[in-house]
Amino acid sequence: MALRMVALTRARDGRWFARKGIPEDVRDEYARLFRVRREAHLKLPADTPRHEAKAQLGEWAAEVETRIATLRAKKTGEGQPLTKLIARALAGRWYMWFVGQYEEDPGPTKRWREMSDHLVWNVIYPEAPESYHENPKADPHWEWQKEPEVREAVRPQVAELARVATFLASEGKALNATAYALFVDAVSENLLPAMTLLERRANGDYSRDDTPESFPAFTDGPTRGTGIGCWDLFEAFVKALKPADNTVQRWRAVFLEMQRHFADVGADGISEDAARAWVRGLVTEERSATTVREVWLSSSRRVFGWGAQHKHVRKNPFVDIKVDVPRKARSRETKAFTEEEARTVLKAALAIKNPKTPLDRAKRWVPWVCAYSGARAGEVTQLRGEDVEKRGSFHFMKLMPDAGTIKTRKTRVVPLHEHLIAQGFLEMVGSVGKGALFYDDKTPHRASSDPMNPSRSRAGNVRGDLAEWVREQGVTDPELSPTHAWRHTFKQIAERVGITEKVHDAITGHAPASEGRKYGQPTAEDMANALKKFPRHKLD
Numbered sequence: 001m002a003l004r005m006v007a008l009t010r011a012r013d014g015r016w017f018a019r020k021g022i023p024e025d026v027r028d029e030y031a032r033l034f035r036v037r038r039e040a041h042l043k044l045p046a047d048t049p050r051h052e053a054k055a056q057l058g059e060w061a062a063e064v065e066t067r068i069a070t071l072r073a074k075k076t077g078e079g080q081p082l083t084k085l086i087a088r089a090l091a092g093r094w095y096m097w098f099v100g101q102y103e104e105d106p107g108p109t110k111r112w113r114e115m116s117d118h119l120v121w122n123v124i125y126p127e128a129p130e131s132y133h134e135n136p137k138a139d140p141h142w143e144w145q146k147e148p149e150v151r152e153a154v155r156p157q158v159a160e161l162a163r164v165a166t167f168l169a170s171e172g173k174a175l176n177a178t179a180y181a182l183f184v185d186a187v188s189e190n191l192l193p194a195m196t197l198l199e200r201r202a203n204g205d206y207s208r209d210d211t212p213e214s215f216p217a218f219t220d221g222p223t224r225g226t227g228i229g230c231w232d233l234f235e236a237f238v239k240a241l242k243p244a245d246n247t248v249q250r251w252r253a254v255f256l257e258m259q260r261h262f263a264d265v266g267a268d269g270i271s272e273d274a275a276r277a278w279v280r281g282l283v284t285e286e287r288s289a290t291t292v293r294e295v296w297l298s299s300s301r302r303v304f305g306w307g308a309q310h311k312h313v314r315k316n317p318f319v320d321i322k323v324d325v326p327r328k329a330r331s332r333e334t335k336a337f338t339e340e341e342a343r344t345v346l347k348a349a350l351a352i353k354n355p356k357t358p359l360d361r362a363k364r365w366v367p368w369v370c371a372y373s374g375a376r377a378g379e380v381t382q383l384r385g386e387d388v389e390k391r392g393s394f395h396f397m398k399l400m401p402d403a404g405t406i407k408t409r410k411t412r413v414v415p416l417h418e419h420l421i422a423q424g425f426l427e428m429v430g431s432v433g434k435g436a437l438f439y440d441d442k443t444p445h446r447a448s449s450d451p452m453n454p455s456r457s458r459a460g461n462v463r464g465d466l467a468e469w470v471r472e473q474g475v476t477d478p479e480l481s482p483t484h485a486w487r488h489t490f491k492q493i494a495e496r497v498g499i500t501e502k503v504h505d506a507i508t509g510h511a512p513a514s515e516g517r518k519y520g521q522p523t524a525e526d527m528a529n530a531l532k533k534f535p536r537h538k539l540d
Helices: 024-032 050-076 084-102 109-127 131-136 149-161 164-170 177-202 231-241 246-260 272-282 291-307 340-349 356-369 379-381 418-423 426-431 458-472 485-496 501-508 524-531
Strands: 016-021 039-044 388-391 394-397 413-414
Touching: 016 050, 016 084, 016 413, 024 050, 024 231, 024 379, 039 109, 050 131, 050 164, 050 246, 084 164, 109 149, 109 177, 149 164, 149 177, 231 246, 231 291, 246 291, 340 356, 356 379, 356 418, 356 426, 379 418, 379 426, 379 458, 388 524, 394 524, 413 524, 501 524
Parallel strands: none
Antiparallel strands: 016 039, 388 394, 394 413
């Protein structure tokens, strides 16, 4: 089941939405089950970060595709059937998968208690029959929840809470409608035990879990490839190398789709011809050749290369595959801001007087810090007050991996330009204190505990908001990055005023061009003295 791309758009009021048409051949049954006839809609609040909105879009689209495929399979007689016993066995595989997603790092106890309460009181309890309300003691174990009409009513919400679509996609399974209902009902019986177990794990209780022993072995259905699956290979890669969260989030869709496509052969059974045909088929009107080359092929080549090196697979079928990308006509001479664009952004930032919120502080200061350092915006938005220090007669900021994501994963010391200090940057840092300068670190952050589906950091959210704010100021050229352009601009000016390549590479964190240039790297004081040559940005 190939996942068809769905567009994510933003309304004028900032809310995200997406829509997907329901095919006419399954429209009546879809409306009966899910109360939607012509289009399924996804709606997200305006404050949802773009990265998180895309992640939710993927989960939602997978769920809708699974529903459509299941209903269509019922009409055509296709799709895998399941007996009640085998449905329960497959639910056992789901139980191990679901618990395995979170068991090593289940997060706070409150998360699972609230989810359990939601399942019991918001999903199941509203379907209780009148007879139960009249005499609750007559059915203390809620046997009424096993009635067919109750099962059917709660099935969509159970499937969503249990991430059924993602599980079936990772297994490469398409069930017919009857099998799907049997499977979700079996999952429904085990969702609360899974949540209860994870609540125990969150409390530090890792005692034996006997639930898996209650499931029969799953032996039915199409034969899967022996050895490691594509998603399993990706999971092993993530656990071993711990790539940045945004990398994992960007590559998830690749390996979920690969898992579906190559479910019958597994990762080790993919031939080079099959891999090449799959990659070529990824280029569509919605997905450009550049995206396929830079994200889909690059991630596949990287993960399978690692897998071959560590003997998880025999070979890397993607190593020699190429994607032809048509050259785009570019109207810009460079990727740097023009003087007018730079003035527009810096003037708008300077116009923010007495910023009240962390985001206002980010709009006021981050563009100026990037302009005078060439630092990545995400490196600056995660800056903390304790990361700003004085050494001798100079002030520096330390861009550190423990504050968030640093591309090189190495701490970098960057001098502060005198114009930043003249504008009152140090006074702002002093007023905030040691904590985060540009996001709210006073309230708890509900981050994902699933390493395979990480949430975006608060600093990353600010960076995204900042980029949209720059666009709102009128810097709208689609060929220009609204925040990354400062790196190009800084290096362009640094070259112009005679700061050596070795020094401005050290300031911006670019790797030396050769092994020889790694020797004699400039000190922090060397960089600070060189930065004296960097002129002030003029706004008039």
